[in-house]
Amino acid sequence: MGRGPTGRGRRRAPLEARGGRVRVFRAPQRPLRVRFFLAVVASAVFVSVLTGAMVNVMLPVIRAEFGASAAQIGWVVTGFSLAFAVSVPLYGRVSDLYGVRRVFVFGIVGFAAGGLLCALAPSLPLLVAGRMLQATGGAAIPALATVAVAKVIPPGARGGALGLVSSSIGAASAVGPIVGGVLGQAFGWRALFVGSLSLALLLIPFALRALPSDRARGAQRLDLLGGVLFGLGAGLFLFGITQGQTAGFATFPAWGSFLGAALAWLGFFRRLHRAAAPFVAPTLFANRAYVAALAVGFGAMFASFSALVFVPLLLVEENGLSPAAAGLALTPGAAALALLSPLSGRLSDRVGVRRPIVAGLALMGASLLLLSAVAGGPPLWVVLGVMGVYVGFAFVQSPVNNAAAGALAKRDVGAGVGLFSGVYFLGAGSGPAAMGALLAARQEAAGLAVNPLYRFGAAPFSDTFLGVVVVLVGALVASAWLRERPTAGA
Structure with a gap:
């Protein structure tokens, strides 16, 4: 009696009036619902990362089947990266207007459709098209995972939730190459896409x-051109670095891409x-804490993905290990990332974001200095160095996501986190490409190592790891402007 049309024991969804529209937001409130929500989001991220990790180990087999050159087979990865870079910034803002659930499921459907095209592809161009469709849909998954956590979980508990999502990335990175190698050899590379397609379809009813179920009512406006311009700039920038690495930075495809970006x-x-x-609101770029999170996220991803690419290459080319053994060298670090990410996220909720981030960046820098000093030396030291990079990154990844979300007002969460995800991925893509160009230049020059402590015979790799440290120093400086606690209304 007196409870109105909502009925006994039911709560009205909160209403938020903003700019001529009313946003209805329903988020899971009970702990069981929150755990279910986190399990679904983390599983979706796991599947999207697992697919890439599985496919990459089968690229030599795919190349042999289609009779492709090294440059042609590289488009299986490059095409995915370019489509992902263009798409990922769009989804945060789009989710503000059409709801996280609807756009997230749309992304899963696009990812599954791309997987189906890949599984059936009779030629390399169609395989690349399928990977690009996968990227266009799959970009919604990591971008909106963070947006959803920021909208569902209150600021004081957000770090642990983001850590759980981050741990799924480490777990997928650790098991992906192993699962891909085993299943690919047993059933063929097409089975990998069938498997990821099946997992994606299974996730749809759980995601729904x-x-x-937040949705906007009333006037809805989206500056699609602005979002496409940002994504296009990111894609052209990555393409320019890739072309510079393979054909030279003086060639038209390289400098023309940079000009277009x-x-x-x-x-x-x-x-x-x-x-x-x-x-996005212009005020975001006047928000020093948010801009600092962008810089830290870019630098941390630049460094971690550079190590991910160049440590196995070092172990194969300079130490003579097999590709399988070199890949196993990354497994302890990936496992540490999966285990430590939830811990670092909860730590950032308790002590603030800056201290875990500064400690993580410092450990990453020290580990890269170790790699610069021992490149080409005993493999055990190299394994310890890359594990230090992963452990340090575990204490940066969740807290910097927490810092970016916490620096935003509630009305800016979708667009701001989407833009952060775009810059984050830009660091992951540009790090290996830029440092690959440095490695090629140093190999051609055949000079002595810049690092005065270096005593082995792989000077170009030593200088490459030292170059990554320079980027990390910039991220460490930017961390001084991070906000320890979430802004009011975040």
């Missing part, structure tokens, strides 16, 4: 039940101040 980003920033409803 678990994710928040600069023009696209210039257009993006012009629209921030001229569009009636810009893709």
Whole structure:
């Protein structure tokens, strides 16, 4: 009696009025529902990362089947990366308008459709097209995983939840190459796409039940051109680095791509101040704590993915290990990332984000200095160095996501976290490409190592790891502007 039309024991969903529209937000409140929500989100991220890790180990087999050159087979990875870079910034803002649940499920469907095309592809171009479709849909999964956590979990408990999502990335990275090698050899590389397609389809009904049903009512405006300009700039920038690494930075594809990226980003920033409803609020770039999180996230991903690529290459080329043995050298670090990410996330909830991030960046830098000093030396020291990079990254990844979300007002979470995810991925893509170009230049020059402590015979690798340290120093400086606690209303 007196409870109104909602009925006995039911709670009305909170209403939020913003800019001529009312947002209805329903989030899981009971602990069991929250755990179910986190399990679904982490599982989706796991499947998306697992697919890439499985497919990469089968690239030599795919190349042999299609009779492709090294440059042609590289488009299986490059095409995915470019489509992902263009798509990932869009989803955060789109979810503000159409709801996290709807857009997240749309992304899973696109990822599954791309997997189906890959499994049936009769030629390499169609396989690349399938991977690009996978990337276009799959970009929604990591981007909206963070957005969903930021909207569902209160600021004081967000770090642990983000850590759980991050741990799924480490777990998938650790088991992906092993699962891909075993299943690929037993059933063929197409079976890998069938498996990931099946897992993605299984996730859809759980995502429909678990994710928040926030939706906007009333006027809905999306500056799609602004979002595309930012994504296009990221894609052209990565393509320019890739072309510079393979054909030289003086070639037209390289410098033309950099010019196109600069023009696209210039257009993006012009629209921030001229569009009636810009893709992201211009005030985001005046938010020092948020910009610092962008810089730290970019630098940390730049460093971790550079180590992920160049440590196995070092062990194969300089130490004479097999590719399988070199891949196993990364397993302890990936396992540590999976185990420590939830711990670092909870730690950032308790003590603030800056201290775990500074400690993690310092450990990553020290470990890369160790790699610079022992490159080409005893493999055990190299394994210890890359494990230190992973452990350090575990104490950066969850807290910096927490820092980015915590620096945003509630109305900016979707667009701001989406933009952060785009910059984060840009660091992952540009690190290996830029450092690969440095490695090639140093191998051609055949000079002595810059590091005065270096005593072995792989000077180009030593200088490459030292170059990564320079980027980490910039991230460490930027961490001084991080906000320890979430902003009011985050």
